[in-house]
Structures are given as structure tokens and as C-alpha cells.
Amino acid sequence: MLTMISIDDVRAAAKRIEGVAHRTPVVTSAALDAIAGCSLFLKCESFQRAGAFKFRGAYNALSRVADEARARGVIAFSSGNHAQGVALAAKLLGIRATIVMPDYASRVKLDATRGYGADVVTYGRGEGREAIAEQIKAERGGTIIPPFDHPDVIAGQGTAALELLDEVPDLDVLVTPVGGGGLISGCATVAKALRPDIRVVGAEPEAGDDWSRSRRARRPVAIPEPDTIAEGLRTTSPGDITWPIADKLVDDFVTVSDDQIRGAMRVLFGRAKIVVEPAGAVPVAAAFAGKAGTAGSRIGIIISGGNVDADTFARLISSG
Secondary structure, three states: OOOOHHHHHHHHHHHHHHHOOOOOOOOOOHHHHHHHHOEEEEEEEEHHHOOOOOOOOHHHHHOOOHHHHHHHOEEEEEOOOOHHHHHHHHEEOOOEEEEEEEEOOOOOHHHHHOOOOOOEEEEOOOOHHHHHHHHHHHHHHEEEEEOOOHHHHHHHHHHHHHHHHHHOOOEEEEEEOOOOOHHHHHHHHHHHOOOOOOOEEEEEEEEHOOOHHHHOOOOOOOOOOOOOOOOHOOOOOOOHHHHHHHHOOOOOEEOOOOHHHHHHHHHHHHOOOOOOOOOHHHHHHHHHHHOOOOOEEEEEEEEEEEOOOOOHHHHHHHOO
């Protein structure tokens, strides 16, 4: 069954998270504009609570869990940013959280998730995280909050675009990174409702091109787990809910190489003084490569997060 959300759902989410989630800044830079040949407006979710846009959807979804279900807690599965978002939202709402995370996840994300008070259950490569979450639910009870395939999560993520277009209403293009598709589905819903002629572009790493392949095939396509520095975009296929939304509303999906991602991280740090994790730099890399919009376009970019430890960041921007 097709599940769509509306801009009214996003506006309702905005009211729920108001005063809890940060209204993140929109940053501009003449130096970045010169590189891209366009006017870039960066919505810096790297400054969001828990360091990423994921807090928006997590808080919106958890705030909608019925009172009688809250006592049984919530369960999530994530490589990092959704884990932190759910853990923090659960702490703020007084809900017990159990998070299923890969044992190879970034140490900074594992530590932060535990630091917010969540019970972290790790798994190794080849193990199914969703199956583990379902097993925990069967044993302990609880509500599963998936990282992207959930209407309340999608609506929460769309609030980033709602804020951006409120501040910069005359954008020609909106670009977001695309992994599971929650961010771009929510943001495209807002963008097309407020500015029907806007072009919406999803950017992904070359190794994790499941959305680009799916667009060409006109159906969801699964790929092996991609080997890319953009760990937040290592999904293997579009979501059951996010695919039909994004397929209808997103104009194009483009890819960038890991070297281009490193380059964007390096420039963002050197010229705009912003620390961005690899996944967050992907749409900026697309703009620098001329894949986001034509020369002179006004391009809004959602920088999805900044959760990267200092050693990893230094290694990434000094290599390639």
C-alpha cells in the first residue's frame, strides 16, 4: 500500500520538535560559490542536537508513541546518526531505548549513543540488524523506530527543508544526501508543495548507487553493502515507504566518488570552517562537480551531519 506524507504532516512535526530541536543555521560562502559556479545555501544539520538531522525524525516519531507503549521502550537499528537521535530523544522523553548497532560503527557514534543512556546491542558483518531488533521486541516488548521507513520519521526529517525554504524561499534546486531515503522523501514533500518548479536532487556515493540504479530500472534495486567512506549512506536498497515518495518527487539521483567527498570535506573545513562527516559532504561534492544544478543556480543543500571523530576527519581530508 502506498504511504505518502503531506506538508501538513511536516508542519505538525515542526510543532512537535519546536523548542527541542535546533533551528540550524543556513551558511553561505563566496569561496564555495566560486568553486561551484552557483549560489550555495548550506543548511547545517551538523549543528543539530546529536550532530545530525536524524534527531528531527527520531523525536517526532518517539513523541507519537502512545503512552501505554512508552513503558515498554523503543528499539532502533542504525550505524550511528539515527542511533544517537533515538537515544537522545528517548532520554528527553523518559523512554527506555535499545539500539542495535554494528560493532564496526564509528567509535564516536557508539560512545555517544551509550552516553545518552541507551542500551546498545552490537552485531557483526553479515548479521541482520532488523532480525535482531525483532528478536529483542519479541523478548522484551517495545516499539521499533526504523531509521527511515516510517511516516513520522520522514515527516520529522522534512522539517529541515521547511526551515530552509522559509529562510531562502527562492531556491532553484534542493540537494540532499540519500541513503535510506527518509531525508530526501521528507524534504522533497516540502519542496514540491511550497515551490512546485524546484528541482530536487539526491546525491549518493558511487559505490552506494542503489537509488541511481533504481531510478534507471524504475523499481527498487538492491546492491551489496557498499565500500565507501560515507558510512551513513551504506544502505543497500531504497525503503519500501521512501522509494515511492522519492520516485514521484525527486527529479534526479547523482553520484560522486570518495575522492570528491574528501575534497568537499576539505573545502568546507578550509574555506567555511565547518566540520562535516563524509555523508554530509556528498551533496556539496555533487555541487562542486556540476551535478546539482546549472551555472548560476541558487542551490539549497542539506548537510546531514558532522559526527566524525578528529582522527578520522584528519585522515580523510589529508588523503586522496
